[in-house]
Each structure stands twice: as structure tokens, then as C-alpha cells.
Amino acid sequence: MCCPSATLAVWTSAWLSGAAASDDVLDALLVWGEAHEVVAGDAEAAVTLDLPLAGDFPVTPVQLLAALRSRSAGGARLVLPVPGDVRGLGGGGTFTEAALRVGEAMLLPALGFGLVPHAIAEGLVRWTVYKVDCRGSADPVGIGEAEHGLTDAIRDSAGTLQALDLARDRPGVRAELSAWLKARPKLMWPAGTPGRALRVLQRADEIGAILALAEADDPGGALSASAALRRADALRPLGEAVRVARYAAVNEAVRLLTEHNRQP
Structure with missing residues (x-):
């Protein structure tokens, strides 16, 4: 079936283009967990999007959405990597490793960031945001x-x-x-x-x-x-x-x- 990254990619893109409200995005995520939190996986993501680093107190997706809106994030993209097929991920590094561990991620190509979800407890999903080199990450499969x-x-x-x-x-x-x-x-x-x-x-x-x-x-x-x-x-x-x-x-x-x- 689909996954949290698919839900976030579609609903965030609809919201950023004016086809949905921010509350719609948050409501759609509830199917994957009663609570969602967001942290940055590196210093650039933390500074650019005003997010706490992993290990600090996390914020809710509301703050993430506000940061995306203020920076004209554009459309999102789903990636479903497996060993031997990392199409769409762009460059390697920490983001690629994290995405491979869970088998999914969401890219924001216009901003150069990627988000990886991880269920850290029953009903709680943590999204970690990474700076990503999105060059060469175009979707090759129609x-x-x-x-x-x-x-x-x-x-x-x-x-x-x-x-x-x-x-x-x-x-x-x-x-x-x-x-x-x-x-x-x-x-x-x-x-x-x-x-x-x-x-x-x-x-x-x-x-x-x-x-x-x-x-x-x-x-x-x-x-x-x-x-x-x-x-x-x-x-x-x-x-x-x-x-x-x-x-x-x-x-x-x-x-x-x-x-x-x-x-x-």
C-alpha cells in the first residue's frame, strides 16, 4: 500500500498550489499516526527551515508547513528506494542512507531538501529533514x-x-x-x-x-x-x-x- 511519504507528498503539493488547506494536510497524516513531529537531520536544514536538530525538542508539522510556504517550496516528489534502485534520490549521503532504511522519503526538489519518516513509538511518527543535492533526481518512470x-x-x-x-x-x-x-x-x-x-x-x-x-x-x-x-x-x-x-x-x-x- 502507499506510505506516509506518499500522503505528505500529495497533500503538501496540493496545499502549496492552493488546492487544499494546511489542516487538510495535517488531517491526512493522522492515518499514519496520532502525532507527528519534525526535526532537522543537519545544520543546513535546521537553519534554513528554522527547525530543531535531532536530539533537541521537536516541532509539529505546522512549523514545517509555515517554512515551506514562506520559501515557495513548489511540488514534492515521492521516492521508494531499495538496495540496487535508488532512482530519484539525487546524491548520496545521510539522506540516502535514512531513506533506504525505511524504504521511502519525500523530496522537495525546488528547495533541495528531503524528509524521511520513522515510527518511533506507537502512534508517533518523526519526520527528519535533510539537505539534499537534487540534481539528477528527476523521476525517470512515467x-x-x-x-x-x-x-x-x-x-x-x-x-x-x-x-x-x-x-x-x-x-x-x-x-x-x-x-x-x-x-x-x-x-x-x-x-x-x-x-x-x-x-x-x-x-x-x-x-x-x-x-x-x-x-x-x-x-x-x-x-x-x-x-x-x-x-x-x-x-x-x-x-x-x-x-x-x-x-x-x-x-x-x-x-x-x-x-x-x-x-x-
């Missing part, structure tokens, strides 16, 4: 390419699983999928979020649910080690396609929301 990639990965993974005799039907699987999806946080998106982006996100969530069930489907450890490894290899491209689809859909939503609301 939503059309990502959508086709997801379709291709579904077909290829299904064929591989059938060939391995691992795509077994299981009684009650539809009910399990429905329950899994219903248990996920119910995300809100701004009015005007493009329908194609929402459809791709929904499809990615549905495939993500199937992946989660497939990866857990080994009652009593019935699969041999070699069969489990082959299944993991078959599912890996599909998991990658889901990640890229989410990444592309969120950034397409940000792009269109920002462009539409800049028009006179």
Missing part, C-alpha cells in the same frame, strides 16, 4: 510505463508460478484478500487527484495484497527450501512492479495537481 510494467509482471509471474506448480487455489482466498484490504489504513486524497493515478494505486494495492498472501502461503512449512526459493524468485518482479507503480502514480498525481492549480 505512469504509462509503470502501468504497462505492472500488467506485464502480473502475466509473467502467473505463468512462472503455474510452471512451478505453485499457483494453487486455496479455499477462502477471496475473503482473505478482502479482509486484508479492509484492514489497511483508509487513505484520503485531495479533490482533483487524477483518476488514472488513483486507479493505478488501487490496482497496486490489490496486487500487493495478493503478494502478501502468496508470500505467507506455506501452511506448516509444506514447501521445500528449493520450492520456496523458486516462488520468491517468481514473485520478486511483481513486487518490484507494484513498488514502481506506486512511485509513478503518486508523482503523476503531484505533477498534475501542481500544474492544474498553477493555471490562471
Whole structure:
């Protein structure tokens, strides 16, 4: 499913372009935690955005939003890095390391800052802001390419699983999928979020649910080690396609929301 960085990227972009209120941004974040706090991960972020350094008393996202508004932050961008694929992160350093640890981050390319969320306690999310070299961080994956990639990965993974005799039907699987999806946080998106982006996100969530069930489907450890490894290899491209689809859909939503609301 999507993540805190996706929520913040879309809602902050909508707010900065006049399509949402600051309270809407704060309300949307509540699905990820009852409280959110913000600190700076380095001195430049602390001075530029008037934020406390990590280790000092944190501030609320309200202060962060005020700093972004006063500096014409522009649109945000979601990144979902994994080892071997750090597209969109720009330069390396502390920000890249932090983003890789949690598998997500939000970039503010116009300002040269990145934010990484971390759940530090039940119901509490801390956002750490880092100075980032955003040169070369442009999004290389369009939503059309990502959508086709997801379709291709579904077909290829299904064929591989059938060939391995691992795509077994299981009684009650539809009910399990429905329950899994219903248990996920119910995300809100701004009015005007493009329908194609929402459809791709929904499809990615549905495939993500199937992946989660497939990866857990080994009652009593019935699969041999070699069969489990082959299944993991078959599912890996599909998991990658889901990640890229989410990444592309969120950034397409940000792009269109920002462009539409800049028009006179």
C-alpha cells in the first residue's frame, strides 16, 4: 500500500498550489499516526527551515508547513528506494542512507531538501529533514510505463508460478484478500487527484495484497527450501512492479495537481 511519504507528498503539493488547506494536510497524516513531529537531520536544514536538530525538542508539522510556504517550496516528489534502485534520490549521503532504511522519503526538489519518516513509538511518527543535492533526481518512470510494467509482471509471474506448480487455489482466498484490504489504513486524497493515478494505486494495492498472501502461503512449512526459493524468485518482479507503480502514480498525481492549480 502507499506510505506516509506518499500522503505528505500529495497533500503538501496540493496545499502549496492552493488546492487544499494546511489542516487538510495535517488531517491526512493522522492515518499514519496520532502525532507527528519534525526535526532537522543537519545544520543546513535546521537553519534554513528554522527547525530543531535531532536530539533537541521537536516541532509539529505546522512549523514545517509555515517554512515551506514562506520559501515557495513548489511540488514534492515521492521516492521508494531499495538496495540496487535508488532512482530519484539525487546524491548520496545521510539522506540516502535514512531513506533506504525505511524504504521511502519525500523530496522537495525546488528547495533541495528531503524528509524521511520513522515510527518511533506507537502512534508517533518523526519526520527528519535533510539537505539534499537534487540534481539528477528527476523521476525517470512515467505512469504509462509503470502501468504497462505492472500488467506485464502480473502475466509473467502467473505463468512462472503455474510452471512451478505453485499457483494453487486455496479455499477462502477471496475473503482473505478482502479482509486484508479492509484492514489497511483508509487513505484520503485531495479533490482533483487524477483518476488514472488513483486507479493505478488501487490496482497496486490489490496486487500487493495478493503478494502478501502468496508470500505467507506455506501452511506448516509444506514447501521445500528449493520450492520456496523458486516462488520468491517468481514473485520478486511483481513486487518490484507494484513498488514502481506506486512511485509513478503518486508523482503523476503531484505533477498534475501542481500544474492544474498553477493555471490562471
